[in-house]
Amino acid sequence: MPDWTYHPLRGPAAAVLGERRSQRTALRLLASIGSRPAGARLIARAFGHRHPPRHLAGDLAGAPVTVRLGISVPPSLAREAVRAMPPLGAGVVEVGLVSAADVRTVREAAAGRSIPLVVRARDPETEAALEPHVDGFTGSDDPHVVRVSDPSVTAAAAALEVPGTVVLARPGVLVEAGPGWFARVTEAATPTEPAPALRDVGRDPRRWPAW
Template identity: 45%
Template sequence: MPDWTYQPLRGIASAVLGERRSQRAALRVLATVVRVPGGRRLVVRAFGHRHPPVDVAERLGAVVPADVADDASRALLTIGAGFVETEPRPDGDRIYTSSADVAAAARVLADPAKTLVVTPRVLTTAGPGWFQRVTEAVTPTEPAPRLRDVPRDPRRWPAWWWGLLVGLGMVGAGVGAAAITLGPVLLWYDEDFLGMGRAELHAVNHHLVPFLQHDRVTMAGTMVAIGALYAGLAYGGMRQGWPWARVALLVSGLIGFPTLVYSLGTGFIEPLHTAVVVVLFPMFVAAVWSRDHRPKWTYRGEGSEAVWRRELVGQLLMVVTGVGLFVGGFVVSVVGLTTVFVRSDLVFLGVDVDTLRAVNARLLPFVTHDRAGFGGALMAAAAAITLLSAWGWRRGESWVWWTLLATACAGFLPAVLVHAVIGYTDFWHLAPVYFGMLLTSIALVLARPYLLARE
């Protein structure tokens, strides 16, 4: 398990199971997962672990009691230990320590003749991510490229630059979608599909046009949020050689881009939506195709333990928020592709589905396109938020904090404001948004001193 679950929840687990039993349970769970075929790879991938360089791995290990040696070997070798032993073997070049000081560990490992062996106390107090933090501290790095280092020839553009362009393109597309929605609302192809214009829709139901606006403004905000996430992952993560940043971009894109297929089920293929996908998808492929994982990050130390423990609570809350948004996006997609409306939608409109269908048989497929597309976009954004929050929080990585803040502002604020403007203020309809805003605010406040640390 990662530090962001181990540390915030260890007190609760200790109160329920007892301290020693809860520690053994955590070790057993991790070892059990590793035993399953593909489990080791799953743990490494899911937790974003990076194993130390070979010359360091063989000199970084742990000593554990014999009665937990089997579980410890499976678990610790998966999360970064190079070896596990059951009895100390004192040697002048073999250093045993109960200190969780990462900087001190890095100084020992800087001497190629030294071997560092940690006691169980280090892992029970510092958490399972300790090996990962030591690995990053001792990994040789090089300077990260600057914007002016990008060559003019597109054939030589680095993957992170393509990812940044995808992010900026998504921001531009979202702003454009918002401008259209706040202006004419419907473009010529919308009117051609419906066989009705804005005035005719308003004549049918004076809430119908505002309802379409609220769907599309929310979608536009989500597009801008995705753009902010992609730009952050590319410039802040991939440019610095973090392998997990590429994976986060890949997973999110593989969820988001295929949502164009939703249009095939509705019968309404939106030209501008299709054009955005046609332009940005090749850039996305270029961004995730190559794997330049040469380390270019700057290690900024551990800082205050109290600050670190607070940010872990914030990190857990942010991961929970991301998972919740993903579930919400899935539900919106399912509803959009099936019943189309929820009860509060029909209360706001003041009509039932049969009435809308009787007015215009294409009206429901039109709304379905918007709703299902928003659900897919929300899942794509949520996947990026979850993975960035689970893998990317490190001291001094200010881009993570600013990326999540920009994402929250773009995703939450337009949704709340447009509902208020059109008078669709059903509390339970907006409760997930309010809850997400609350969790995100708490998470970013708790993490701010850690992520924005300068030294």
């Protein structure tokens, strides 16, 4: 649902289901719809997903990402996040902290993914078990990774201005701000140019700006 319907329903849903359960229910719904081509297009259109500019591309833990903006979720939300995030404009999913007991869950989430999946593991044994199945491993003290709990679009966009920095939202950010948060951050982090003067537009309608 677009953010204008998400916000009024967020409170009642959390009251009925509980914050964590309502969060998972929303991700499951988005994952179910987004796993189908027509559904993915619908979500992308509803939440204002746009193709990110090249300067927002980069990598995380050696995995190339189209946009240095993603989500960091616990293993219990991994499957839903991997399927729900691509149409929303996220560029990567981090799962953590992951222990040996979560290996099967993460493997299942990684199968058939269309978005880079990295893991923050608790120990080397867990990393070894997941290495063939994921795109890389992150650490809690990586200076190039900023994990945010504040839904501020301005703060996230400012962090992306630092070359190589990857911004990962906690699930609570989407609960608070709505699934359109990724698109709004991408928009805020995209440089704008002054509109051309009328004398510079020309007579060809195909070259007219969007205004």
